[in-house]
Amino acid sequence: MSVNDELTSIQRCLDDLFRSMGRLEQQIGKGGLELRRLRSDANHLRESLALLREAAPGLAQPRRPDLVTIPDTPYDNSLWTDSDDEGLGAHDRHAP
16 A cells, blocks of 8 residues: 555544544543543544644645636637637548
């Protein structure tokens, strides 16, 4: 597995841990020292994983390109006067 795959696997495990802790807290309550310590340790693991992702070379999340708004207004037809209809062939020629 690649480093990125391993980090993603750890992230999934941490997410499962947090879900399990939430269910456990619903069953026995949040007030116990042991559960508070477990929650604190799990939060430290999550923070450490985030730091590791930032520090790992070449693992920065790919940046999404900025979205470009395309207007609904029609294009100026004079833009297309010197081009052929792509895929349809030229007006004065026929397919073999």
